[in-house]
Amino acid sequence: MHGTNDVNARRRQRGGGADVSIDFGPLATWIGFNLRIAQETAFQAFSRHSKEVGERPGRFATLTLIARNPGISQTELSLANGRDKSSLTPVVEDLVRRGLVARRRLENDRRAYSLYLTPAGKKTLAMLTRRARQHERKLDRVIGLRDRRRFIEILRRIAAEMA
Amino acid sequence: MHGTNDVNARRRQRGGGADVSIDFGPLATWIGFNLRIAQETAFQAFSRHSKEVGERPGRFATLTLIARNPGISQTELSLANGRDKSSLTPVVEDLVRRGLVARRRLENDRRAYSLYLTPAGKKTLAMLTRRARQHERKLDRVIGLRDRRRFIEILRRIAAEMA
DNA sequence: GGCAAATGGTTGGGGTTCAAACTAATAGCA
């Protein structure tokens, strides 16, 4: 049923050797797959960076967006961050609990919150930003400055036109 | 404390208008952030495609890798797919339960499984592949054939050198 | 003013992921 052209056969031929070279088929040249692998690899790398600051990687974009847009609401924030608003509930809760973010009700719209960074939040963000800059420098080296601009432009186009 | 230079002030100025333009700060030009947003957007799009086939998007790469490498083990598969092997346990279980994948113990190594696609699995994969091709065509259009090759090459380099 | 529709945020359910601890089987080596 399963002929000799399978991984076991290949492994046996190679004398039980470790890693057989994998056939990725069409995946090898498809954008989607390579995009996913690259993104996840880069994210893991940044995750290691941010762990050294004692933060989770996902917090960085959140803190940055609050810092740059003081008083932003949770819905606006989730939109800018590309996540569902319900995903933000536990995140904001955690940030408030740990004293990095302050949140108050709007006077004119008592449904909405407005978010601000506390001094502690600004300090944490500063540390995270330093790490992120290192991370970016490494990505810059990998990509090469010549292609960088064009690369980002393509990423933006994907985000805009595949939505 | 919080001056007039905040989102609420801006929103009030605009007469309670809907979307205030967000300041992304350094995120706007950083690779990591744009990579994440682009990947997630593309993934969502493919998710819609695969839902029409009644499959989850994550299953596609798994099925393809099994199809191209019959008899592959779960560890090899998880490695090729860029996931932890423990993530694969429920996935394979589900695929076996639904009759898309067959799994047998190796005779020479009774710890390991070898995975194969069943006829039903091949059929499902064929349908998914058709959708994936459409998805890829759209990505191609967005990126432009001129940059496509270079773009993938950069993604591969990121995956390889940020690991 | 008053009632329906829309909006901000939370909750609950299901799915995916990783990391660490664990079991079973194999390999290495004395």
Added chain:
DNA sequence: TGCTATTAGTTTGAACCCCAACCATTTGCC
């Protein structure tokens, strides 16, 4: 042979994620 280290796969726990349903409030409109 027998002990130790390694390897394949599973389990468990925690973090995120989305979606749909749900309150509370506000807006729109008559």
